[in-house]
Amino acid sequence: MVKRHFDYEEKYRNLQGKFEELQELSRSLQFDLTDEFKLLEEKMKDIRVNKYQNLTAWEKILLSRHSERPTVRDYIEFIFDDWIEMHGDRCYGDDRAMIGGIASIKGIPVTVLGHQKGRGTNENLHTNFGMPHPEGYRKVERLILQAEKFNRPVMTLVDTPGAYPGVGAEERGQAGAIARVLMTLSSLKVPIIAVVTGEGGSGGALALAVSDRLLMLSNSVFSVASAEACASIIWKDAGRAEEMASALRLTAQDIKDLGIADEIVEEPTGGAHKDFENTAQNLQDRLDRNLQELLAIERHELLQQRYTRLRHIGRFQEN
Amino acid sequence: MLKNAFGKQKLIPVPGSREYMESEGRISAQEKCPSCSRRISELELKENHKVCPECQYHYSMTAWERIELIADDQSFQEFNSGLRSINLLDFPGYNEKLTGAISKTGLNEALITGQCTIGGYPAILGTMDSRFMMASMGSVVGEKVCRAIEKAADLKIPLILCAASGGARMQEGMLSLMQMAKTSAALDKFHEQGLLYISLLTNPTTGGVAASFASLADIILAEPGALIGFAGPRVIKQTISEILPEDFQKAEFMLKHGMVDKIVSRPVLKDMVERLLRLHLGGNNG
Ligand SMILES: [Zn+2]
Numbered sequence: 001m002v003k004r005h006f007d008y009e010e011k012y013r014n015l016q017g018k019f020e021e022l023q024e025l026s027r028s029l030q031f032d033l034t035d036e037f038k039l040l041e042e043k044m045k046d047i048r049v050n051k052y053q054n055l056t057a058w059e060k061i062l063l064s065r066h067s068e069r070p071t072v073r074d075y076i077e078f079i080f081d082d083w084i085e086m087h088g089d090r091c092y093g094d095d096r097a098m099i100g101g102i103a104s105i106k107g108i109p110v111t112v113l114g115h116q117k118g119r120g121t122n123e124n125l126h127t128n129f130g131m132p133h134p135e136g137y138r139k140v141e142r143l144i145l146q147a148e149k150f151n152r153p154v155m156t157l158v159d160t161p162g163a164y165p166g167v168g169a170e171e172r173g174q175a176g177a178i179a180r181v182l183m184t185l186s187s188l189k190v191p192i193i194a195v196v197t198g199e200g201g202s203g204g205a206l207a208l209a210v211s212d213r214l215l216m217l218s219n220s221v222f223s224v225a226s227a228e229a230c231a232s233i234i235w236k237d238a239g240r241a242e243e244m245a246s247a248l249r250l251t252a253q254d255i256k257d258l259g260i261a262d263e264i265v266e267e268p269t270g271g272a273h274k275d276f277e278n279t280a281q282n283l284q285d286r287l288d289r290n291l292q293e294l295l296a297i298e299r300h301e302l303l304q305q306r307y308t309r310l311r312h313i314g315r316f317q318e319n
Numbered sequence: 320m321l322k323n324a325f326g327k328q329k330l331i332p333v334p335g336s337r338e339y340m341e342s343e344g345r346i347s348a349q350e351k352c353p354s355c356s357r358r359i360s361e362l363e364l365k366e367n368h369k370v371c372p373e374c375q376y377h378y379s380m381t382a383w384e385r386i387e388l389i390a391d392d393q394s395f396q397e398f399n400s401g402l403r404s405i406n407l408l409d410f411p412g413y414n415e416k417l418t419g420a421i422s423k424t425g426l427n428e429a430l431i432t433g434q435c436t437i438g439g440y441p442a443i444l445g446t447m448d449s450r451f452m453m454a455s456m457g458s459v460v461g462e463k464v465c466r467a468i469e470k471a472a473d474l475k476i477p478l479i480l481c482a483a484s485g486g487a488r489m490q491e492g493m494l495s496l497m498q499m500a501k502t503s504a505a506l507d508k509f510h511e512q513g514l515l516y517i518s519l520l521t522n523p524t525t526g527g528v529a530a531s532f533a534s535l536a537d538i539i540l541a542e543p544g545a546l547i548g549f550a551g552p553r554v555i556k557q558t559i560s561e562i563l564p565e566d567f568q569k570a571e572f573m574l575k576h577g578m579v580d581k582i583v584s585r586p587v588l589k590d591m592v593e594r595l596l597r598l599h600l601g602g603n604n605g
Binding site for chain 2: 163164165166167169170171172173174175176178179180182183184186187202203206209210222223224225229230233234247248249250254255258260307310311313314315316317318319
């Protein structure tokens, strides 16, 4: 049976509860075990830290989808000043699974885009679980072209299970909408920084990840398709998703090793939601530093570097 | 009745008729059309460009058959045929899958690219073969697409890519997903030069190929009845648990919703491509 829920924290809390009971009990019996307890407490902390440094790929997937995980809007509101959200694709509608607007970071105006998941069922129904329709990708295209016009760098935050698979999405051209964003971003004449904050799911995530720098939070994942889908398609067994998660090489470290991600932004022990401010602050520092570096590169050179980077992805043999 | 008069005696078939060809052993296996159940011989299918003469059902075509259909006789010269996939993630079973696909198709990968003439006009032509792991796009397909684009740009001649793909090659993980970005970036450079790119969507064109190079053409043609879309119909059915419209994601549906320029059946495909090349003055804008 595949574990669908990241339950380490609950188990750890149980252990802590038992530990406190034990302390209470020994006090009531007037056993002096202070030193022993101190040792045990430290050992417990160490084990927890160690656990989070050695999560399996599947556990990272579960963490990246955790119901308490900060959403893209949380990060935007913390990291940027003067955030003004813009709406609509000027064609069909406003996709609430994809948010975008203008803001500033350390005084520099930027265009910000990201997938928006919700917290809880109601919010998730409102944001369609962070799964955009074509109008979401057309909103992206509109706002990145606007960013180029006003010479504003672009920052994107990626957190989606994927583009929405539905009748309306197909009728309105999901494939073409994603393809055009990929093409437009590849030569957009302003610096682009992308961050995977949670779930990087398939082409719907990739559309926001074409960039000069790709950062990933340490518990985020980026995958060609969900581990569940891959297991059911390749192995005809969705129950082997956990095994598939490891085979796909989808953790932040894997993606960096493959030469696709540039930097990993460490999350606190327990994940980003355990200390949001710290995580967001770290991310802000990284975004700021990367932006400074990219702004220092001559524009023509920047575009050349972006192209070279994209062009060389892939491995094969040639006889 | 005549039949009664002759009893059980066998009729002598008229030369050229189906019965005649059968009796002469000129038709081997008889196949039933999956769409209308009419019996069709291999020969008849081949002569009719693998289209059912009764219902116009388009059978799937191999990459080489597609080249034969579009390129002028003897004009096609393949390039980059030596590119082969490697199991870069040590993905379980991928080596066996590749070996199986290679021996089944005689191809090194799911895409053939080369230079040819079409109606006398020089062009770069790429065709995909869905027998090769559903013509999924991994590093090799992505690289060959990019090289074909670059070759067309170098020679300032039109590019014609015939897509048929189930999407990204999952066995190559994120390296396969990134081929979407890679091919899209190469096409951006191509378009900047004012060159012509015609995309033909054949059955099936879905997932990562639909959401990248196959959708980024100046002119998008589709074969009748081809499945075209981003998400596969099974995934959509699971997600929305509704009955889907009958023509859902078929080429005709995509035409109705404005996603393709034209549906072109096989017997007139080469002619259509030639006319388009002629109207673009050979597609050489350099
Ligand atoms: Zn038929």
